Amino acid sequence: MSSKTTIYGFLFVGLAVTLALIVAPAVYAVSLSFYQMDSFVGAPKWVGFANYVAVLQAPEFWHALLNGAIYALGSIVFQVALGIGFALVLNEAFPGRNLVRGLSILPYLLPTVVVILTFKWMVDGGIGIVTKAVEAMGLPPINWFESPGAAMASTILVSVWMWTPFVTTCFLAALQTVPQSLYEAARVDGTTAVQRFFHITLPMLKPILTVVVLLRAIWMFNKFDVIWLLTRGGPVGATENLAILSYRHAFNLFDIGGGAAIATISFALLSVAVLIYFWVFPLEDD
């Protein structure tokens, strides 16, 4: 088999899988958004752009969009800040470094459902271990989910705990590619640690920072499992993002077309955001 045939062979398989598992379902989902459907049973009714008009006119849509943005932004800021901080620490030499590096990835390895259920039981208002510890210290109880703000903060907290290790690992890998000679030269020039961080480390991390922020933004904006398991979008819709709203329309409110329209708009918004992001932070420059 010639190398050209091999290349085309692999390309064909890759394209076929992408078409079958990604493009076709996506096209089907977009097509659903033009129909009115109670369920997957029965005849769908063509309604054109009516689902989009209804969705865009609903305050819940804009509320969910804002919630998604707040959740994504809050999660990314903390994940990146903590991720860089931990990576800097783990990049230094200290006894047991390899063990600590191994342990630091653990939260990322745990299944989401395990993390969420454990968290919920830990902060349970009656029998949670955190609740009991707070009580034993004589402090007032923490209302983790009892107000819209607290629920959003708790959701961000769990996300930060789960995915900071991923960010840490990415930055740690990038840090190990920074030539030590740059630091040595800077030291000879009498720079402080802070100056070295901002003038050497951070610029050298920029390519990975660009990719990590982009990936985290996409994953956080679309995040479903954590929010669904933790709050189901409540209280009073305070943590409901577009992914949750889309699911609820499609599978709870007998409005598959509306759910598909929300998902399509979400996809379009993310695509535009990604294009703008790469326009502002082009990878080629690095």
Added chain:
Amino acid sequence: MTNDKTITKPGGVSRRTLIKSAGALGTAFAAGTIGAPAVWGQGKKTIRFLNTETSIDSIRALKVACAEYEKQFGTHVIVDSVPLDDAFTKVTTSLRGGQPYDIATFAFVGHVLLLQAEGQLMPLTELTSKHKWGPKILFPVKDEVYWYPYDYNLAWIYYRKDLYEKHGLSAPKSYAEMLKNTQTLTADGRFGSLFPIGSNGATNWLAPGFMWAEGVKLFDDKWNVALDNAEMAPRVTRYLDFFAELYKTMPSGASQASFGEVLSNFSSDKVGHAAYAGRIIEALERNAPKLATQYGITPYMDSTGKAKAVNHGYDGWVVLKTPNSDESMKFMKWFTENQYINFLHTAPLHFQPPRLDVYDDPRWRAHPLIEKHKEAVETMRGFITDKSVILTSIDTEGPAPDLRPGKVFEGFVIPEMLQNKILKNMSSAECIKTAADKMRKLIA
């Protein structure tokens, strides 16, 4: 350098030969596999049963029954078990995908109605007509019944009898008494009560009972939203004001509490009152046997002490119109005649029989837990036979079984009304208006 040279080790197998052999083997295996079902399928029918009772005991009982059926009649019954929330999606997507389930479990009449309207269900009247049933459970459509309800999961209030005796309290009959009792029990590291208020099924099931007792109707006889009309608004206001006070006796986290939290908080002696069906008694027997003789049960009450209610809950099986419908009907007939009581025994107090004959059936009564808790069982029976007890729920509200209350249920209208009152401190009038507006939008 080329890659297509044949590399052969002395005395070994060439790479090309190895690839060819693997390819031939793979082709033979694929061909065999494709052909296999046609051969295996001859002479043996298979039906698929979607179950949503996911306890080990229930799944085991179903599988044992299916094995017994296969032994007797040669039909293989595959049982798939999924969480309740996923059942309707699984059924509809299986229909859409051309490989439908033959029998499925539902806990929401709207799903039954929707599939019936699309002509996807077999009538089960010939099976249900053999027995007398409790109220509001068959949901007939044009004199035909399209499901076989196997249990009631009514929600009522549990309280601690031992603590009541200690504090000289009696079972609450009015909002004021309920508040007094819950406030009294808020002591010694224990909270007075736990009723969920989050946007979830637990709140839809366990929180509205007080509202039903107050005589609230969500819809009038013509499916207009009644929640905010002149008759209902004052009743809903009383309910909301009462619930806001009741909330003060609960541990933090009521907005996230679901079924598990209610069960565990009551059975671990952390709250003095909670709402649930019979599952709490089973949990007490399993996890806190000392408390298993210390509970009392009472229906939800109104503000005046005159009315009482339980929140409706139910589960049932449907038979889908598939190429295996006849076989599925035969299985359902056999199962409901021969295995029904065994199945009920897998959650003896939680699966409250909707068939009235079962209450007097010695086989059912012989279960040790039913025997031990016969006083509670009689009270539970009273909830469906005493006509003064209001029996309703969000999803069964309205003049007839319909999808509209289901949308209100799934839209979490009542939970959000409670959250607006309790977590956002909105006035009751504002909460009611917001809820009624959302209802109108959902059913439009």
